Amino acid sequence: GAVVSQHPSWVICKSGTSVKIECRSLDFQATTMFWYRQFPKQSLMLMATSNEGSKATYEQGVEKDKFLINHASLTLSTLTVTSAHPEDSSFYICSATPLREGTDTQYFGPGTRLTVL
Amino acid sequence: QKEVEQNSGPLSVPEGAIASLNCTYSDRGSQSFFWYRQYSGKSPELIMSIYSNGDKEDGRFTAQLNKASQYVSLLIRDSQPSDSATYLCAVQGGSEKLVFGKGTKLTVNP
Numbered sequence: 593g594a595v596v597s598q599h600p601s602w603v604i605c606k607s608g609t610s611v612k613i614e615c616r617s618l619d620f621q622a623t624t625m626f627w628y629r630q631f632p633k634q635s636l637m638l639m640a641t642s643n644e645g646s647k648a649t650y651e652q653g654v655e656k657d658k659f660l661i662n663h664a665s666l667t668l669s670t671l672t673v674t675s676a677h678p679e680d681s682s683f684y685i686c687s688a689t690p691l692r693e694g695t696d697t698q699y700f701g702p703g704t705r706l707t708v709l
Numbered sequence: 710q711k712e713v714e715q716n717s718g719p720l721s722v723p724e725g726a727i728a729s730l731n732c733t734y735s736d737r738g739s740q741s742f743f744w745y746r747q748y749s750g751k752s753p754e755l756i757m758s759i760y761s762n763g764d765k766e767d768g769r770f771t772a773q774l775n776k777a778s779q780y781v782s783l784l785i786r787d788s789q790p791s792d793s794a795t796y797l798c799a800v801q802g803g804s805e806k807l808v809f810g811k812g813t814k815l816t817v818n819p
Contacts, residue, residue, distance in 0.1 A: 624805055635797065635811040636753070685752045689805060696741055698807055703752040 595619050596688050598701035605676055606709055613671045613704045615686030621666035622688035626698060627659075630683045642669045666691065676708040711736040713800050715810035723818050728785040730813050732798030735779070741801040742774055744783045746794045747812065753797055757783070788817040 595618040605611050615625055623644050628636040640661050641649045648661035660672040669688075673680055683705050687698040712735040722728045730744075741760055745753035759765045759772040759781070771784040781800075785792055795812040802808075 626806070635809045638806060641806065683752075696801060696805060697743070697755060697758055698805075699755065700745075700752045 594699040596701040602705040620690040625669040713810040718814040743799040745797040
């Protein structure tokens with residue numbers, strides 16, 4: 593149990609375009625999902641916390657108008673990178689916490705590698 | 710600023726040896742502690758969670774927590790080449806957010 597999927601697994605786009613990444617919890621419901629970004633040889637940096645039915649909470653320094661997050665259901669959150677630029681090229685990973693009493697463990701999706709040309 | 714510190718390594722051990730990974734954290738109010746394994750180019754995979762002082766064993770893995778010293782460790786017994794990865798220590802406080810260390814790269818030599 594506790595499987596999280598992401599789609600696409602990798603994407604290449606031109607500078608100035610927008611890219612949408614989906615994060616799904618496959619066998620559990622999650623009121624909270626998290627979006628991380630990881631640059632080469634660095635650790636995961638939390639970008640935002642996504643709550644079902646409400647606005648996402650962004651970490652300091654993360655532009656909310658550039659990284660649009662929608663958490664439409666208990667099993668789906670999306671991250672849209674708007675007007676992407678080469679510096680946005682990174683490994684984007686989502687995680688989710690099962691809506692079960694007594695657990696706060698985050699399970700990670702397989703990640704989406706974004707390359708902006 | 711909540712911080713989690715890990716030795717970046719690389720830590721190199723021979724196959725069959727015990728690998729010891731250490732982590733310290735700054736927020737004394739932290740309540741939940743996790744070890745994740747991350748292979749190159751992949752996302753983190755949960756190995757263990759620990760919430761109370763002492764040891765917690767799961768197969769070849771043992772997590773140790775000392776809240777007074779703000780210290781968490783992970784021991785890997787009978788290390789295998791497949792254990793070669795970066796190990797991330799993550800700490801959770803009152804909110805659901807995880808704070809990650811930079812990771813320790815472990816290499817197990819056949």
